Each structure stands twice: as structure tokens, then as C-alpha cells.
Amino acid sequence: MSKDAVYDVIIVGAAAAGLTAALYAARQGMKTLVVSKDLGGQALLTNHIQNYPGYDTVDGFSLVSKFAEQAKGFGAEIHLEEAKELKDEDGIFTVKTPTREFTSHTLILAFGKTPRDLGVTGEDEYKGKGLSFCATCDGPLYRGRTVAVVGTAEYAADAALLLSDLAGKVYLIFNRSKMAVDEATLADLQSRSNITQIPNSKVTAVQGGLTVETIKVRDESSKTETVYPVDGVFVEQGYIAKTDLAQGLVALNERREIISDKEGRTSHPGIFAAGDVTDIPFKQIVVSAGQGCVAALSAYNYLQQKRGKALIRGDWKRRK
């Protein structure tokens, strides 16, 4: 473990919210560190983005790379390792990763949401080896092959339709009598001859050798289990806030999202939050980016106030 100088702000997470926070914090002259497992997170990789203001269409990876470049241009540092522990020791925050320990005067929590997993044997082992959380990203690898999609709602329906155009055969496994999607989507699913719907069912194991070879599926009505040979499994069950890291430090709502006010403040002084991990109901990239900016400027104001210096407020100028 090595110790660095105390940062003005550490931002946990490096997607739209975290990187925008980094850009604005660094631009205000704050000593800024971003700690994240990866750049962009899951959500940004899943869609062609057609609604980020300023771009007709852009892929998530390009957009996030651009954000990261801008943040670094203003002097933000990025450490690509997962934050494993957060602590407040007398107003100095500690962020621990597997190999490092960083300290800061403020924290911005912006680690987004993560895909809801299956929670079954073999899932961790086969991640990236046939098990994917992103049909748009990994679908093209399964051209002509057999895949399973797991999930009951729109995410899963869209993934199944997308894969139906690429794969030879698609099993759609869901634990309801019918998919929870609109009639048009239901009809579309039914019209695809290479999609087999498997209702009232749950995946209980993912198995194989070096890569996925079979899944075990339990029919909850008949209480029977069937093994399906598949080359790939797409887990498309939506996203959840994995906020265990922040548990006890900041107040969470019933969805385990971080409760934050319109200036990005959490229940804990000095800790701010932005993006999909917060209790804002609208999970859009431009909203996350706006919240990231707000959290950074609030963290700046918090430190300025502590140091008896001038705050950003009102018609404060857009500085170049």
C-alpha cells in the first residue's frame, strides 16, 4: 500500500457523471482523481446514442473517450482499479482499491448502476467466456450460433430481437407466463422463427469447458429441469445500484439508490453523488453529465467554504 498526497476530490466511477465531474473539478483547479474499474461502465456500451445533445448519433465508447480526454486535459488523474472500501476519518476520506489507498477532502459517488446478475453457479466463471451483459456489444460474436437470452422485460426482448438477426437460434428464458412488453414487441418476438420462448423458467446453472456449453433451466410450473446446449448466454435483466460500498456512509432509498438533493449533496457532509446511482428517476446521459457538473461545483463550494473563500453562486461567470 502506498499513500499519495490528499486529493481535493476523489470521484468514484468513470462514466458520463464521473468524467463530467472530473472535468469541472479539475477546471476549478481542484486536485482531482477518478477511481474506476473501467472507463464508461456498462450502460454506455449498450446503445447507439441518438439523443445526447450536440451529437446526431454517437457510440457510447467514443463519447466516453471524449469525456475522459477532456477531463485529463484539465488535469484530472484516472486510476483504473475498482474502489473496494470508502471511509471517513475525521473529515478525510479514504478510498481503497486492491493495490492502493488514496485520501481526499471530498468524495463524489458516480459509479452508476450495474447489470442485475443471475446469481447462479458458473456465472462468474463464464463472464466474458460466453456469458455477456450486452447483446449490442457481443452479439456479433455469435453469428449463426445458438444463444440464450435471460430476462422478462424490454431489455431482454430487444436483445432477443437483435440476436435473432445474427444468431442461428435464440432461447428466450423468462420467469413469467408471458414477456412484460407491449403488444407490438410480443408480436415481433412471435414472428421470429428462430426465437424459442421458454416461459415460467429460471436459469439455475451455466456450464461448459473453456467457454459456455450448456445452461440448466428449471421450469417453475412443472418443477422439471432441462439442459440446453448454447454457445452464449445474454443476461438482460436490467440494472441495479450496487451501493454496498457506500452503505452506512450515505442514506439510500428503497431501491438502494443514493439520496441526493438538487445540488448533488448526500446525507454525509463532503460526499456528493451524481448519475444513475442517485435517486433521480431519469437515467439519461445528459442528465448524468449535468449532475456530474453540479456535484463537482458543489464539492468545490464545500471546500471553499471550509477554507473561508469565495463561493460559486448565481450569475457566476462561465469561465473560459
Place this chain on the structure above:
Amino acid sequence: MSKDAVYDVIIVGAAAAGLTAALYAARQGMKTLVVSKDLGGQALLTNHIQNYPGYDTVDGFSLVSKFAEQAKGFGAEIHLEEAKELKDEDGIFTVKTPTREFTSHTLILAFGKTPRDLGVTGEDEYKGKGLSFCATCDGPLYRGRTVAVVGTAEYAADAALLLSDLAGKVYLIFNRSKMAVDEATLADLQSRSNITQIPNSKVTAVQGGLTVETIKVRDESSKTETVYPVDGVFVEQGYIAKTDLAQGLVALNERREIISDKEGRTSHPGIFAAGDVTDIPFKQIVVSAGQGCVAALSAYNYLQQKRGKALIRGDWKRRK
């Protein structure tokens, strides 16, 4: 006066907040109208923007044009005339312009802030005829000529420095003993041989023929008035929320900004707000854009609830 079909939403204002709101409202299938005096507003015209996430640098006009194009692409209509009156008649809102009258089920107020004016004789008459609120926009017209800059803070200092590089002579008129800027900026102002500082003074009249020719300046210490020959006057006194239009409909704070919560709701059901006109302390383009998106989706949810339909909430999917 002609009457149109009732819109789902009318957005008053067409800068970052208003146009982003239009984009998201139209994308949700809402019948959407933007009513605004102009595209972009004052603020977006004043700076080269170096901090909008996704762009290294972009001029305000290009960015706003792009936003407008995207909003229109999703079906939003834009009516370029100033909103003069807003009314709520039994839950149907009316927006009146000099020549038209529009009605809607929801309103989004996003008309930003406007420059603080001088409030003197000749100001209205010479707007665009030698009197400007934007040194960056209009400065190049005064190459080698004589101009006055009015204001005590950073806006005015920056305008004076910019104009000092272009104009032959710059009078900097401010009603304090010294400019309210940092030491470095003060030194920079003093180092410019073509800037004449006129402290403790107020402009009392703007005069001329077809264009500005002189200004009358009153020295508040000596109580004397002097006439200065100038070709241009730059009013650089910051921005205020001109919310008279919304007075009585929505609650305002002490700065006359519209009080809104983190979901963009005002004190009036069915009326939402976004951008610089709200009480958010951080006036940044990306914050305005984020707030615009939030206000649009909140307006959508408000209508959906009224109509007994499904709301956007939580891990609602980013639709294509």
C-alpha cells in the same frame, strides 16, 4: 389571434435547457412547441465554450443550432416570437405572443437570464445601433474606434481587455472606487495604455443620430456630468432572471429565480422549469441541458399520470 390544437407541452425559451427539453419531449411522442424570441439566447453567444462534455471547443451558436436541429428532427415545432403572457385556465395553459395564442397541457419555463440593462435614456433606441450586451459578438465591429464598457465586475473587465486588443480607445466606467476583480486582472487593466478607467461613475444617457455618438457620465463623488464621444457602448453588468412573465404563477426566490426541485417541478402543478432561470446556483450549459431533459421527462410523467398511463421511473430503458 389564431388558435391551434392543444400542445402536450409548450417550452418557453430556446437555449440549451429549452432545446434539450424539446428534444426529449418530442422523442417521448409529446406534441411539442418551443416559443422563444430567438435561438440560443444571450449567454450562448458570449463565449467560446471549452467545457461542454463531448466537444473540445465549440462556439455557442453552432452548439445551439445543433440542439435545435435535433429537437426538430424529433418533431418539435419552434415559433420565434417572444412569449408575452402565460395563463392557467382550469389546467390548460395559454401562451400569448404579439401575433399568436397557443395552448398546452404542461409548460416548461426555460427562458434563461437576460443581461442587466442600464435603465437610461437612449438605451432601447440604440440597442443594435452601437449599444451591445456582448463584447465577444460585436467587438470586431469596433476595430480602431472608441468604445465604452459599463460594469464593475469580471464581465466588464473581460470585455474591456478584449476590446483593448481591437478598439483604439476603451473607457471603462464603473460605480465603485476600483473594479471588483482579482489583482491579476486589475494589473492587466492598468497595463493597457488604451484603457481609461472612470471610477465612481454612472452612465446617465446614450445619445447620437442613427447610431451612438456620445454617452453622458455622472461622477458620483464630484457630482459632475461629462459627455464622452464614443462609437459603441458595451453594457457588461451580468445577468438577471426576468421572471415577470411567470410572476404569480410560480414561486420565485430572492433573486427572482424560479424555485424548482430536482425533478424540475415548480410550485405550480403542470409547470416545470430548467436552466439559468431556475434557482440552481451553477449556470453551465451541461447543467441546463440536463435540467431540460429532466423537466421534459417530468412533464411527460405528469401527463401520463393524469391519463392513467405508465410512468418513466428507475431503470426505465434508454430508448433508441
